Amino acid sequence: MFGLPIGWIVAAVDIALIVHAARSGRFMPWGFIILFLPGIGALAYVVVEIVPGWLGSTGAQRAGRSVVAALDPERRYRDAKDELAIVDTIANRSALAEACLALGKFDEARGHYAAILAGPQGDEPGFMLGRARAEFGLGETALAVTTLDELKARWPGYRSPDGHLLYARALEGAGRDEEALAAYEAVGVYYPGAEPRVRQAELLARLGRADEARALADEVARGLKRAPAHVRRAQSQWLAAAEKLARR
Template sequence: MPLLVVISTVIALFFAIHAVKNGQDRIWLYILFLFPILGSVVYFFAIYLSDIRATHVGYQFESKLRKALDPQRSLREAQKNYDLSPTVDAKLSLAKALVDSNRASEALPFYEEALTGIYQTAPDILLQYANALYEDKQFNKAKQQLDYLREKNPNYNSEEGHLLYTKILVALDDKQQANQEFDALIGYYPSLEAISYYLQTLINWNEIDQARAILQTIEQRLRHMPKHSKRINSQWIKEIEQSKQKLSRLN
């Protein structure tokens, strides 16, 4: 019980400092210290969350919180909009919500309906369709769609599409071409996602020496990475650390 009191007091003090710095009404100080637990919860949702949601980190946090509290909300809203007006945008929104809910197979018909008429060769839709096929483990068909996208849209460039294509090659066990794509990809991909995935792939392929060389490249990049970039890449940094531990056990 004393530990709970200490923790709640520290949290209340943090929010009290935030309230003073940001010129909030002094009534919040009374609320926070008279009712530290309830007051902190109310302050977080009423004041603090609205302040941080404008930042990239805050937006990510709010999105994760909403998803945790109501994981089906986006899907329900997308389904409702589609039922009201089954436009191409509504189909795509519903398809994406289905993919995000691990129901990629149900999303495929909506993408196929959208890829007709003037949208038959639309690169953004083809890319989303290929991703849904990949999530549904239809790897050959996913590759065919990306090859078709390239054929019909030779000037279209997408970092996410390049990473997806590489993942498909890995899934198809095309190591030679996958390595070529990785070499090109990790040189320009803006986040650590691509190089983290490459490290995992090399370990799975039992290419231990190459994996260690890539890990050295990653660690050098991390040493020079600003704090805000590390926050943005926190998910991939965590995965890299897991891969590093796995690699150390293979000594």
């Protein structure tokens, strides 16, 4: 009961690790990560830089790289590009393609997915979905619809909530509004979040179907308000959008 407040301890550890990072030539980007992510940044620094040095373990270093990838998308992109330059495998190219998508490098991502799909081992639905994501990011929504239609034809048993939502959004972007409404409704049944139903309500409002839009938005908002606090926090963007639509 006479110990230091936990906030002071965290701050002291953060300062010590920032100094360590600076002295060991790792201040960029670790100094900023530790500073802006108190506690979490320090833990990541220990896992990524200190523990692998103690253990000299390739496995520990690989685990460390996965932590920094989540914290620093640019670092993830650079590392993935270096790995691909060393050995051109599907795993390395797909990792780079994912990093490109995270950074909005959609044209580069599309090129990587096209190369994977053209190879003898690249015939997988996840890679075709990646190409559709890149096409959508480039604003080529009609092409994304075509890619996703091909995916469905080739792998009819493949299920992806994110892919289904992307299909609905691509249909809307391509001006196929009624099909988009049906797709939003279908994916909204099982998607782990309110985004499809809110987008459906927004599309209804855009089409002049205000009563339907308000009713759906009100239903979504009421459901989210009854959800646990952590769900409301995770869905705060869509709750706010639903409440705004419900008040129109």
